[in-house]
Amino acid sequence: MEWSLNSINPLTISILIGILLLILVFKPTKSSGKAPPGPKGIPIFGNLLQLGDLPHETMHKWRKDYGSVIWLKLGSVNTMVVQSPSAAAELFKKHDLPFADRKVPDVLTAYEFNEGTLGMNQFGGFWRVLRRLCSMEFLVNKRMNETTELRHRIRDNMERWIVEESERSKDGKVQISHCLFLFAFNLVGNLMLSRDLLDAKDPESRQFFECMNTILELSGTPNIADYLRWLKWMDPAGMKRKMVKNLDVTMRIAGKFIQERIDDRKAGKFREKKDYLDVLLDYEGDGKDGPDRITEKNINIHITEMFFAGSETTSISIEWGFSELLRNPQTFNKLREEVDRVVGLNRRVEEKDMENLPYLQAVVKETLRLHPALPLLLPRNTMEDTSYLGYKIPKGTQVFVNAWAIGRDPDAWADPLAFKPERFLNSNVEYKGQHFDLIPFGSGRRICVGFPLAHRVVHLAIATLVHSFDWDLGPGIKPQDIDREERLGLTLRKRNPLYVIPNKRLNV
Template sequence: MVPFVYVLVFLSIFLSLVRFMNPPSTKKNLPPSPPKLPVIGNLHQIGPLLHHSLHSLSENYGGPLMLIQLGCVPTLVVSSADAAREIMKTKDIVFANRPDVKVWRRLLCELKEVSAAPYGEYWRQVKSIMVLHLLSNRKIEDHRQIREEEIAIAIDKIMKSRVVNLSDLFVRFTNDVVCRVTFGQTYSEGESGRKFRKMLEEFFEVLGGLNIEDLIPWLAWVDRLRGYHAKVERVAREMDEFLDGVVEERLRDQSKAGGRENYLDVLIRIQKEDKIGVALDRLAIKALLLDAYTAGTDTTATVLEWTFTELLKHPKALKKAQDEVRMVLKGKKEISQEDIDNLKYLKAVLKETLRLHPPIPTLVPRVASHDVKVLGFDITKGTRVIVNAWAIARDPKVWDDANEFRPERFLDCNIDFKGRDFDLIPFGAGRRGCPGIAFAMATNENLLANLLHKFNWELPNGGKVDDLDMSEQPGLTIRKKVPLFVVATPVSS
């Protein structure tokens, strides 16, 4: 058996070398590319932090557009605002589809999620359901009480702790807010809460992990050998069983939410009414629940973590943000939406954090549905597209002191992150841009304003800001590699 495998590997490498040495003739004007190796293409040039690797390659070989080969997959790397505008606005419909990845199908309910579904009528209908019944301004305002209750719980936890693990607190807070809005209850306490968090950690780990089969299909045996396939199957099964249990529990007890209709209630009602143009079956309901949860937790917690880290690293900015909150509130204990709207510097802090630390720095990949020209280059059907939002937001041609944390740059700047300004696209843009921006920012702004209002902050054991670890943890979302521990001192009334 082993010799047979060796023969297959040898033949595959030999055939790849033949193709590499005798490429088909073409007159196409392809984007610039770095040199590549047989079989693996440019995989050897990709490190654990994809956005950094792609940025380095683009600077050396590509520029705004670069074509690389990730195994068998031709991949267009977009590293400028003008190129991103071509992809996500001018030719948005050509690039409106997502790659059809086998592992994604298994983990994301056969691609019935809004974020991963093929572009078409099903995607339009379920996106409309999500926006109208979960992410609209009216729904966000309806969820204010949930946010306020969870903020109060977070503040109480901080009050009882001498040293606070803010990284963990932000994860728990966003988990509980999104779970209550989506499922009508939380899953963070006790042994069941521990298992739930572990399941989610593993879900994000395998979803963002290296999937060799996707890039080099004939090396699928490597994924099996290293246990990746088995882990994907186990995590997908556990998530499916959890979502099935949540749906079954709600069907048995429609009053579970205590009179407040949550997203699951809405989906069950829509399924019964059967008034939309596509079938909203059990799998689709689970997909929409999974989408709402996964898109709204890890990314939001990541933004909160990096925002507080940058404020601690820049004490003047921290003081300015605290002074603004306390001046706007003028002794009030509770923060209203009107107060939030007046926190101009805090909003600038969040914009600057999103510029430097987009939670998914290379966004979710797209794929060309047919041959097309982009900035004069020929892009063939099936080419994957990675938009490096991290590199675009640090372009020195656009941003002064591009790698420096300077919230003041946004006080007199009209650039926003909602998908209209391609210099800043942490949430993407166009048809496949994130529909949950308003929900995420309402969560971020309210929690940060409360924490700045009620506590003074410093590093433990007299730590110096220059020693604050800013390294990144590889993954689907780019968290801090080292958790953020702080000392919080309550502010006397």
């Protein structure tokens, strides 16, 4: 009798598969030393099912029982979570290099997206090339100074979009996050491609906005295929298929602008003043590190990434800050009084005013303390076995730095859950990676390269919203009704977008 799989009882097959999975997950490994403490997991899944919808909050709660460095088993993936300023300082000051690699979610391997990015690329030559080009050509301080008027122009457009969206709305309300996204997106577009890319009335704008939200949500959603890695080929949650669909839209929209430039250059049309896209297209390696040229595919990926990073994190930081101001009318009024005193009512706020607005600076710091755009930063990956705070951390360990929890550390911050910008007045604490109780942009080699731009844009936008408009929450809505509920993707958005009614305050 010929043997076939069909001749085996289905229950027997299920049992055999279950035993095989258990062997794969719990195959004994040689211990390399003591691991940090952490909650006990369950077979196969480890701690994965215990994280909930907001893993950064769950991890923060575990600190009470297990300390500031905890060890998790997420499926088959060893994971360490750093949750205090002192533990973060130890990591970034003494162990930054061995922890400088990235642990890449499976969804970001769609289109080999991670291989063309700066944020999720593996630590190595190509990453160093992108980092150097981005910091020296795109976000260098000289270029930031040269593009001040550009930011003012796009800020003026944002004000116009707010008014127009209010006029189109039946109740006069505006979803402020959409206008802020357009503001940040077109700003990045002008810095990279020297042009406005999206308009508030353009359906393609809304499509890009929605697809990008989906991409960021997929990027930050725990995916069973990342932690039970033999399931990757199945894509059991369908997340990679969804990622491909949404990446296809966003890369097509961004890619058409890149193709126009390539076609112009082939036709002999070159710009007198180069922008960042020209820099990428002109790049030739120095023969020492990285590739000789950057492929067209990777340019498309990197440009798309910069739109994501520059528009998403900036716009949600502005929305959180503005929401906190509306929740706290006394704070709002205090900031408005400062801006009115420095700027007056006969002109708009300008970037040159920022150094004379210490309370605004404190508001931004307090916003980033309570609402870091990337609550767990981006996951790192250990490149070698490392001794850290007396623990033995094996190669291939995923490392999260819980910036959200660090910003709420009661040992570092008095009344940590309250929005109190006053705590930063007469304080030298900055968020440039050297004060480890405030690290919304990270620290070390993988610190967010875009924080100098975010610094300027968040200050300018919040000051503008406070100075240029009066705001109405709508009938029956009180400041305390504005919630702090969070929705986690790769970034930390408000679960319930802020809707407000604007009334122009300035006639300039």
